[in-house]
Amino acid sequence: MFFSFGFAQDCDCASDLDFVAAKAKESPSFKSQWKSPLADQFLIAGLKEDMRNDENLALNCLYYLQTYLGAVKDNHIYIADFDKEKNYASLTPFYEGSPEDLSSNAVTTTDDPVTGIYELAGVYRVAVVKVADKYYDYAGYILESNYEDWPVGALKFTLRITGEDFSGNFYDRNHKPQRRKVDLTNGRLYPERWVKEDFAASYAANNYYIEGDTFQYKDYGNGVHYVRLGSFGGSNENYAKAMKLLETLKEKLTSGKVILDLRNNGGGGPRTSDPFLKLFKKRKKQLEFHLIQNNFVASNAEHFLMKAKNQLPLTTYGENTKGALAYGFGNYSTADLITPCNNYSLGLTSSKYERYLKYEVVGIAPDVSLSHESDWIGQVLAKIE
Structure with missing residues (x-):
């Protein structure tokens, strides 16, 4: 092959x-x-x-x-x-056959829900085919790529059936192997972002990209506030930016509903996260909290989330967090x-x-799951306004 x-x-x-x-x-x-x-x-x-x-x-x-x-x-x-x-690209295996054969093999196995054409955020497009290999059951080969060192036919990932899910070997941007446990859910290799083309409409919105600064405040009007907490990193620079936002929030958050956007916050430490929680607890009788989370929320950000769930009038939205707490x-x-x-x-x-062992790897589930068909902030606004 x-x-x-x-x-x-x-x-x-x-x-x-x-x-x-x-x-x-x-x-x-x-x-x-x-x-x-x-x-x-x-x-x-x-x-x-x-x-x-x-x-x-x-x-x-x-x-x-x-x-x-x-x-x-x-x-x-x-x-x-x-x-x-180290030049991992020189080690990359290739499909033996034409791109036309590769595409045909991926789409003609209609009785197999795994095979087909998949995309990753407009960067890669692969054909996933069933293979007769001792070590894995499916292989994803490049059909299109934004990078010259990922040409047509290069092996991008493999999937090995392990019960109800898969052990995936995903080669990263630099061709290095990354083992990931994934399952096929609604046309997506979750929690990876590979989506089957047949299900593209279900993932029309990119809810992993957040435009603007790591720390943000916006007044949406009608008593609705938006707060982005994008990192709890402990560097002096990040801490200074966080504390600048905190001073803004002390002035602005006096009443109403607060959308806390925790997406993509990979954690950090309590030095940065605890002051926000302290302020929110102090204002919890005047405020109603609505927190957005995704699979890139991890570590100290998950600790913050668990504390917030226990100490604030809070509803969470989105998808499971990473499960690294x-x-x-x-x-x-x-x-x-x-x-x-x-x-x-x-x-x-x-x-x-x-106390967090049951969430490790699995992640913290949201109170309300959101669809990737449209923007998550818009979905939350529609639910709370």
């Missing part, structure tokens, strides 16, 4: 796996969730067997290590390759561990928030 190229392998990916497995067991998520030595041995043995048989291991080594870390629910833990000199890196970031073979960076969590 495809051919591939490879680096000269001076290292052993299996050695990196042994290193990752040993170090990961020191993290709180592995200590609490991964307690069976037999299951651990079985997983490691299976991954090493896959490595031995993978003709493109130089490309996919990261995927196998990510698969090991995926044995536990911890959305902060990671392994990545930050080496900008039960573990973290503590108050002080520690340096990544470096694997001995491929020099990958391993980031392990050090803190645990037990």
Whole structure:
């Protein structure tokens, strides 16, 4: 189905796996969730067997290590390759056949709900076809791309059936593998943003793009206020911008309904988030809160959301958050561990928030789900005005 190229392998990916497995067991998520030595041995043995048989291991080594870390629910833990000199593009497999054959194979399997043509935000267009491969069941090959290094026929992702969902290997902008667990929901590989063309009308609005500054205030009139809290990052620059908005809110938010737009807020720390919550709690008898969330709301932003749900007159809208709130890196970031073979960076969590364990990976569900057919702010306004 495809051919591939490879680096000269001076290292052993299996050695990196042994290193990752040993170090990961020191993290709180592995200590609490991964307690069976037999299951651990079985997983490691299976991954090493896959490595031995993978003709493109130089490309996919990261995927196998990510698969090991995926044995536990911890959305902060990671392994990545930050080496900008390594040419992953040279390893990308290609479809053997013409683009016409590729498109035809994707659309003629009408009895298979997975196969078809998919798009990602107007940047990539791929044909997803069923494949007879030992390691995965579907492959998505490029039909059109905005980038020269992603030509027609290049493999963009693979999907392996795992029960009711899929283990996906999605090659990022720089061709590096990223393991993601996805399911096919209403024509979308959720939570990824790949959408089947047949369902394009259901995703006509891009509710992941928010124009303007990270922190915003708008007066919509009729007692409706809009507040964007786009980051709780702890840098001095971000903190200064947040506190500038806070001073504006102290003046403006005296009564009415407040739309809190938390979308794309990947977290930060309580130094930035807590002052907003303190103000909102002080004004909660005069204000009614309506919070918009999406799958990119994570970490401290999810902590903020949970506190707000418990302490404010609040209704939430949108989709599930990321589910990265039960573990973290503590108050002080520690340096990544470096694997001995491929020099990958391993980031392990050090803190645990037990009360949030049931939300890890799953995310926090909204009170009201919103459709991607139209703008979410417009939908919320229609519900509250």
